[in-house]
Amino acid sequence: MAGLTIRNVIKSYGDVEVMHGVDLDIDDGEFVVFVGPSGCGKSTLLRMIAGLEEISGGEISIGDRVVNEVAPSKRGVAMVFQTYALYPHMTVYNNMAFGLKQAKTPKDEIDRRVQQAAKVLDIVDYLDRTPRALSGGQRQRVAIGRAIVREPEVFLFDEPLSNLDAALRGQTRLEIARLHERLGSTMIYVTHDQVEAMTLADKIVVLRLGHVEQVGKPMDLYSKPDNLFVAQFIGSPAMNIFNSTVSGKSVSIGGEKGVGELQEAPQNGVVVGIRPEHLTTCKKSEAVISGKLELIEQLGDHIIAHLIRDDKSEFIVKTEHFAEFSRGDLMHFTIDADRVHYFDEKSEKRIS
Amino acid sequence: MAIVSQKSKFGSIARPTMAWVVGLIFFFPIFWLAFTSFKTDADAVKPEFLFFFTPTLDNYLNMAENYDYWRFAANSVITTTFATAFTLFVGVPAAYAMAFNPSRHTKDILMWMLSTKMLPAAAVLYPMTFLTKNFLGVFDTHFLIIIVLSLINLPIVIWMLFTYFKEIPKEIIEAGKMDGVNTWGEIKDILLPLAWGGLASTALLCFIFAWNEAYWTVRLTTTEAATLSKLIEGNRAPEGLFFGRLSAVSMAAVGPIVVLGWFCQKQLVQGLTFGAVK
Structure with a gap:
C-alpha cells in the first residue's frame, strides 16, 4: 500500500x-x-x-x-x-x-x-x-x-x-x-x-x-x-455560460432581475455560469433570463430543453417536466443566487 | 439475394481463363525444361520431337557423374540456410526496434535500406570481385556467399517483419513490460508467437530469394562455394549442345524450391498480402 x-x-x-x-x-x-x-x-x-x-x-x-x-x-x-x-x-x-x-x-x-x-x-x-x-x-x-x-x-x-x-x-x-x-x-x-x-x-x-x-x-x-x-467540463449537460452587465456589485444577464451580487465590484468583465439543472420556471417579473423554447429532449426521468434568447444565443434547462409549454413559447427562469457561478472574463478564474 | 448472386457470365468465365493463360505463360519455361529433361541430347534440339519423343531417365540417372550435382546442391543448401538464419537473426531485432521504439529517423532508415536495392549490382561488380579476391581473401568461400546473400535480403526482410510487427498492438508489448519481461523475453514470449505466420512467410521468401540468387553466386565463386546457380550457368556455354542433360540438372536445381513454394503457397500468399488486406 x-x-x-x-x-x-x-x-x-x-x-x-x-x-x-x-x-x-x-x-x-x-x-x-x-x-x-x-x-x-x-x-x-x-x-x-x-x-x-x-x-x-x-x-x-x-x-x-x-x-x-x-x-x-x-x-x-x-x-x-x-x-x-x-x-x-x-x-x-x-x-x-x-x-x-x-x-x-x-x-x-x-x-x-x-x-x-x-x-x-x-x-x-x-x-x-x-x-x-x-x-x-x-x-x-x-x-x-x-x-x-x-x-x-x-x-x-x-x-x-x-x-x-x-x-x-x-x-x-x-x-x-x-x-x-x-x-x-x-x-x-x-x-x-x-x-x-x-x-x-x-x-x-x-x-x-x-x-x-x-x-x-x-x-x-x-x-x-x-x-x-x-465549470464547463464537469456536469452534464454542460454549464450555461452568459456574458453579463455589471453595475456596481450586481450582475445581470439580461432578465428583469439580476442574477445576484458580487462581494466587491469587479475589475474586468464577468462571465456568469448557470447549471441547466438549477434554473426553475417563474413569472416574467422575477425572471433572470428568458428564452423561446426551441427543442425538448425527453429522457424519461427528466427533460432537457433548448432555448433561444432574443440575441440568438442558446441555453439549456434540465428539469423534471414542463408539460404546459410547447415549442415557440417564451419561458422565464430564475435561479437560487447561491448557485450562480461568476468568472473573470479575462483570466477565466472563479470570482467568489 | 438475387442481387448478391448476380455475377456477370463474362466475368465468371473470362477471369479464370485469363488467370490460366497468365499462369501457363509463366509456367511454360519450366514445362519445357521438364519435357526436355526426359529427352536424349540428340532429340532435345530437334523441333519435330517437341512433344513426341521417347522419354528416357538417363539424364537424371547420370546426373551425379555428368555434373557433380550433389556438391553444388550441398553448397546451395548450406549457403541458403545459413543466410536465411543470419538474415532473421539480424532482421528480427532490427524490425522489433523500429516497430516498437521508433525514432524520428526510423522512416529514413527504412527508406535508406530499401534504397540499397536500387543500386545496380553490375556497378559494384568490379570492386566486389577485386576486394574479395585480392584484399579480403574470401572469394569463393561459403562465408562470403552467406554474407552476400544475407545482405541482399536484409532490406526486404526487415521491411516485411516491420510491417508484421506494426500490426501487433503496442499495448500488448507494454503489458509485457508491466509484467516484467526483458527485451529478449518480449521477443521470445510475445512478439514471435504473435508474428509467427509473418515470420514463417518472411523466412520462406528469404530462403527462396537466396536459393535463386544467381548474379553474385555465379560471379563470386569458382568451385569451393559454387551453388546450383553456378552449376547451371557454368555449363551453359561449353556444353551448349547437351540440352537434355542440362535440363535435367536444371530441374534438379529449381525442383526443391518449386516444391517448397508449392507446399507453402497458402502461407506465402497470406504473407505477401497481409498488409494489403487490412
Missing part, C-alpha cells in the same frame, strides 16, 4: 513540452480520476507513473521511493489497458500468471493467486480459454485479473471502459468501485467521461493541455469549479 507524489513533472517530445510541471499528491488507498478532453495529457501522466513513458523533468515517487528510473514492473504498479492488451496466444490462466512467472513466483503461489482473482472476477470457467473466445466484458475482467494477481500498491486504469457497450460500462464501473472497496489499494483511473469521474472518484484531477486545472472531491468540483474550463 502506498500513496503517490508527483512533483513538477514535465514531459517533452523533442522541443515540444506537453506536460508543464504537474504537482499532485495522492493518498494511500485513494481512488483518483484523471479527467480531461483528449490531448490534455491524462494518459501521458498515467503512463509516466507506469513507467511506459520517460519523465523529462521533475519527480514521481510511489510510497517513499522515487521511481523515475525504476522499470515498470519494479514500481509496484499494475495497469489495465483500454484495449485490454491481453496476450492473444495464451490462455486466460497464463495471461494472469505471466507476470508472476516473470517474477519467479513459486508455482503453487501463482496458482493460489490466479484462482483467487478468478473467483473474485467470476472468470473461473474461462481459465482454459484464449482471449479470442471471450466477450469484451470478459476480456476486461481478465485484464483486471492480470493486474490483481500482481498485488500492486497502485492500480492504473487507462480508459478501461471505453471499449465496452453502455450497459456493460455501467456494470463494470460498479465492479471497479467494489474492487476498490475490497482491496483498498490506491487506484488511478483515466477517463474522458465525466460521469465515470464523478461516480468513481475520491478525488478528481482535471487536466487541460498539460496543466492541472483543478484537483478536488467530485462535489467540490461540481459546486465550486475553479475556472470556466472545469
Whole structure:
C-alpha cells in the first residue's frame, strides 16, 4: 500500500513540452480520476507513473521511493489497458500468471493467486480459454485479473471502459468501485467521461493541455469549479455560460432581475455560469433570463430543453417536466443566487 | 439475394481463363525444361520431337557423374540456410526496434535500406570481385556467399517483419513490460508467437530469394562455394549442345524450391498480402 507524489513533472517530445510541471499528491488507498478532453495529457501522466513513458523533468515517487528510473514492473504498479492488451496466444490462466512467472513466483503461489482473482472476477470457467473466445466484458475482467494477481500498491486504469457497450460500462464501473472497496489499494483511473469521474472518484484531477486545472472531491468540483474550463467540463449537460452587465456589485444577464451580487465590484468583465439543472420556471417579473423554447429532449426521468434568447444565443434547462409549454413559447427562469457561478472574463478564474 | 448472386457470365468465365493463360505463360519455361529433361541430347534440339519423343531417365540417372550435382546442391543448401538464419537473426531485432521504439529517423532508415536495392549490382561488380579476391581473401568461400546473400535480403526482410510487427498492438508489448519481461523475453514470449505466420512467410521468401540468387553466386565463386546457380550457368556455354542433360540438372536445381513454394503457397500468399488486406 502506498500513496503517490508527483512533483513538477514535465514531459517533452523533442522541443515540444506537453506536460508543464504537474504537482499532485495522492493518498494511500485513494481512488483518483484523471479527467480531461483528449490531448490534455491524462494518459501521458498515467503512463509516466507506469513507467511506459520517460519523465523529462521533475519527480514521481510511489510510497517513499522515487521511481523515475525504476522499470515498470519494479514500481509496484499494475495497469489495465483500454484495449485490454491481453496476450492473444495464451490462455486466460497464463495471461494472469505471466507476470508472476516473470517474477519467479513459486508455482503453487501463482496458482493460489490466479484462482483467487478468478473467483473474485467470476472468470473461473474461462481459465482454459484464449482471449479470442471471450466477450469484451470478459476480456476486461481478465485484464483486471492480470493486474490483481500482481498485488500492486497502485492500480492504473487507462480508459478501461471505453471499449465496452453502455450497459456493460455501467456494470463494470460498479465492479471497479467494489474492487476498490475490497482491496483498498490506491487506484488511478483515466477517463474522458465525466460521469465515470464523478461516480468513481475520491478525488478528481482535471487536466487541460498539460496543466492541472483543478484537483478536488467530485462535489467540490461540481459546486465550486475553479475556472470556466472545469465549470464547463464537469456536469452534464454542460454549464450555461452568459456574458453579463455589471453595475456596481450586481450582475445581470439580461432578465428583469439580476442574477445576484458580487462581494466587491469587479475589475474586468464577468462571465456568469448557470447549471441547466438549477434554473426553475417563474413569472416574467422575477425572471433572470428568458428564452423561446426551441427543442425538448425527453429522457424519461427528466427533460432537457433548448432555448433561444432574443440575441440568438442558446441555453439549456434540465428539469423534471414542463408539460404546459410547447415549442415557440417564451419561458422565464430564475435561479437560487447561491448557485450562480461568476468568472473573470479575462483570466477565466472563479470570482467568489 | 438475387442481387448478391448476380455475377456477370463474362466475368465468371473470362477471369479464370485469363488467370490460366497468365499462369501457363509463366509456367511454360519450366514445362519445357521438364519435357526436355526426359529427352536424349540428340532429340532435345530437334523441333519435330517437341512433344513426341521417347522419354528416357538417363539424364537424371547420370546426373551425379555428368555434373557433380550433389556438391553444388550441398553448397546451395548450406549457403541458403545459413543466410536465411543470419538474415532473421539480424532482421528480427532490427524490425522489433523500429516497430516498437521508433525514432524520428526510423522512416529514413527504412527508406535508406530499401534504397540499397536500387543500386545496380553490375556497378559494384568490379570492386566486389577485386576486394574479395585480392584484399579480403574470401572469394569463393561459403562465408562470403552467406554474407552476400544475407545482405541482399536484409532490406526486404526487415521491411516485411516491420510491417508484421506494426500490426501487433503496442499495448500488448507494454503489458509485457508491466509484467516484467526483458527485451529478449518480449521477443521470445510475445512478439514471435504473435508474428509467427509473418515470420514463417518472411523466412520462406528469404530462403527462396537466396536459393535463386544467381548474379553474385555465379560471379563470386569458382568451385569451393559454387551453388546450383553456378552449376547451371557454368555449363551453359561449353556444353551448349547437351540440352537434355542440362535440363535435367536444371530441374534438379529449381525442383526443391518449386516444391517448397508449392507446399507453402497458402502461407506465402497470406504473407505477401497481409498488409494489403487490412
